[in-house]
Amino acid sequence: MLFGAAGCARAPDGTVDPLAGAQPVRGDVAFYLVAEDGAADARTLPVLRPFPGQEPRVALKPMPAIARGQIAQVALSTDENGQASLDLRLNEEGARRLAQITRDNLGKRMAVVVGATAVSVATIQGEIPGGRLRIGGLAQGDAQALHRELTVAK
Numbered sequence: 001m002l003f004g005a006a007g008c009a010r011a012p013d014g015t016v017d018p019l020a021g022a023q024p025v026r027g028d029v030a031f032y033l034v035a036e037d038g039a040a041d042a043r044t045l046p047v048l049r050p051f052p053g054q055e056p057r058v059a060l061k062p063m064p065a066i067a068r069g070q071i072a073q074v075a076l077s078t079d080e081n082g083q084a085s086l087d088l089r090l091n092e093e094g095a096r097r098l099a100q101i102t103r104d105n106l107g108k109r110m111a112v113v114v115g116a117t118a119v120s121v122a123t124i125q126g127e128i129p130g131g132r133l134r135i136g137g138l139a140q141g142d143a144q145a146l147h148r149e150l151t152v153a154k
Helices: 091-106 139-149
Strands: 028-031 045-048 057-060 072-080 084-090 109-114 119-122 132-138
Touching: 028 091, 045 119, 057 109, 057 119, 072 139, 084 091, 084 139, 109 139, 119 132, 132 139
Parallel strands: none
Antiparallel strands: 028 109, 045 057, 072 084, 084 132, 109 119
């Protein structure tokens, strides 16, 4: 299901594409599986805004599940609750990899890392096909700052 966002293009069927007008990703972003077992080689990073009861830092497996070059485009959007969000589109290789990783790791957690901060940590509920996903529930200022960080050439 696609959610509406201001300034997005409408498809012939009347739906709004939140990735219309998306910009190429040039910043440092990757997806990591959470190291639930306390592995010695885990990489520990701060969580952007931990929710109540969530640890302020998260231990991640050392190798990214989805690497920087596999995340192609990003757009600012609004989630179904009216909060700021980022919509991401992966390239073909990234889309295949995300579908496989999510299919093979149901019930495990995965983090979206921008720079050296986990901006989202979520439990994998099901396979994510199609190479499109949304990081929702962000504060407007955080979403704008992350969007800038992802679209500025590094």
